[in-house]
Amino acid sequence: MKFMNNVYQVITVAKKEYIDALKNRVFIIFVSFLLILTFVSIIVSSFDFQAKVISYQTALAELQASHQIIQNLTAPEFYPLQLLRGTIEYIEIIGAILAIVLGYLSIAKEKGNNTLQLLFTRPISKIKLFFGKFLGNVLLLTSVSGFMFFGIYLIISLIGKTVITNIEIEKIFLSFIFSIIYLSTFFSISALLALIFKSLSNSLILSFVIWIVFVLVIPQIGDTLDPDNQVPGGLFNKIGITQKSDQLTILKDFSSYEKARDSLEQSSFTKHYERLIFALLGIKDMYNGKTINFIINDKNSDILWLVSAMILSSTLTSIIFTKKKLINK
Template sequence: MTIALRDAREQLRDRFLFWATLALVVASTASLVTGAIALHSDAATYAAARDQLLALGKDAAAIAAPEFYPLKLMRGMIEQVEIMGAVIALVAGYRAAAAERGRQTLALILTRPLPHWAYRLAKIIGGMGLAAVSLGIVIIATAILLPVVSGIGLGTDDALRLALTWAAGVFYLTVLFTLGFGLSLWARSPASGLIAAFALWILVVLVAPQIGDTMDPDNQVAGGVFAQLSVPKAEQDRIKAGFAGYETFRNGIEVASVTKHFERFTFAILGIKDTYTGAPVDKVLAEKRGDLLFLFLFSLGLGGLVLLRPINPDRLTKES
C-alpha cells in the first residue's frame, strides 16, 4: 500500500498525465456537442408543436411523444477512450517502470525483504486507480455537458449505464497499463518495452477489429446488405447458415481483441447499437455479460502473468 499510495501521489503531480487526460476530456466532449445540438433541436421542435396544439385547445396526445436516447451520443467518447485512452494507459505503464529504473530506486527496493510480486501488484493497483480516476473525470464531464447542450436530462437508469461503462473502461485501461508496465519492466531498456507494447497495441486495438469489420459483408453497404435487398429474416438465417464457418473465423478475429469486447459491451449498455436502444439494463447485461467477463478475466490474467514473472536485476540498466 505504501508503494501504491506513493505512485498515486506521483501520478497526480505528473504533468503529462494531467494534460493527456485533459486532451481526452476535450476530444470526448467535442465529439458529443454536434449530436447534442441536433438532439436539442429535435426536442425543441416537439415542444413547440405540443405547445401549439395546447394553445389551440387540442389534446397534446395527438402528437406521439418521441423517445430520446441521449446516451447514444456517447459513441465518440467510447471511441476516444479506445484509442487515446489506450495510448495514455500504455505510456503511464511505461513511465511507472521507467521512473523507478531511472532513479535506481527499483534496484534498491529489490534488496529489501519485499516479495517481487507485491511490488508489481502495488504498481498495478496504482495504475488501476489512475484509470478509474481519469475515466471517471471523462465520463462525469460528458454526463454533465450532455443534458446542458441537449436539454434532455439523465435519469437513474442512465446513471447505472454510465457506471457500468466506467467499470468496463477501468478493466480495459488496466489491461493496457499492465501491458506497458510489464514490458517496460522486463525489457533491457524501458524504451524497448514501450515499443513492443505499442506494436501489440496496434495489432490488438487497431488491426484485429478492422480486419473483422472489413470481412463482414453486411458492413460493406450502408444499413446492411440484407436490409438494402429487403431479404426476409428467414432467408437471412438460411444464407448465414451456409457461411457459418466463415462467420466463425471472422468473428474469432474480432473477439481476439480486448478492444472489441469493450466496444461491444459499451455500445450495448449505452444503447448505441440500435438492437439494444431502449432495452432494459438487466436484459443487456444478460446478453453481454460475456464481454464484461472477458474484460475482467483478461485484466486478471495479464496481471497474473506480470506478477508471476520474476524481475531479473541483471537486466536492469540505468536510464538517463
C-alpha cells in the same frame, strides 16, 4: 497488526505512484487530451443529431406541402446515451494510450533512475511493491475515468434537457467500471513489456504495436470482412432483399465464414469492451431500452473475456515483477 502493516506499506507505494503521476507532465498532457476529446466528441454528436432533426423537419415540411404520404419518414429519436459512441471510441484509443503511458512510466522510471535497486534493498517484499504500484495506477485510471464519466453525465443532462433516469445512471456507472477494467489491462501489458525488455524504448514501441493491432487493426478487419459492408448501402438493400428474416435464410449457408469473422473480432479484447459498452449504452439499437440484467446476461461472454484479459495480464506482470532478475550485475 502484521496485516495492517502490510496494508500500510502497500498504500504508501500506491500513494507515491498516484502523486508522482499527477506531477508528471506527460501524464497530464494525455489526460487533458483525452478529456478534451471526449467532451468535443459529445458536442459534435449533439450537433450531428441536431442536423438530423433539421433535415427531418425540412423533409417533413416538403412532403406535407406536396400532400404526400409521410409514413415512410421516421423521426430521429433522441437517446442521450447514444451520443457517447465517439467518446467510447476515444476511451478505446486514447484511454489505452494513457494506460500504456502509465504502465511504461511506472517501470521505466525505476529502471532508468536506478531506484529499483533502492526499493529492492528495503524491508518490503516485491509482491507488496507490485500491489502498491498496481493499486496506485488503477486508482489513477479510476480517477480519470470517473472524472470523464461524471463530465459526460453533466453534459448529457445539460444538452438533453431531460432528466436522466436512474437506470441510465446505473448504465453509465457500469460502463465506468468496465472502462477501468479495460484500461488496467493496457496498463499491465505495457508494464509487463517494460519489465521484460532490456531496452525500454523497444518495450514502448512494442506496446504501441500491440495497441494498434488490438484496438484498431483487428476490429477493422472484422468490420471490412462483413459481407454486407462490401457494397455501399449494403448488399441486400442493393438487390432488394429488405426483410431481415430473408437475409438470415440466405446467410445460413455462410455461417462458417461468419464464425471465422466473429472469432477474429473476438481475439481483440477491445472489441469485447466495445460490444459490452455499446450494448449497455444502447448505442447498438437492439439493446436500446433493455434492462441491465438482460444486457449483462446477453453479454456475459464479453464480460468474461474482459475480466480474464485483465486478470491474466496483471498476474503475468506480478510474476515477472517478483520473479525476474531485474537487476543485472
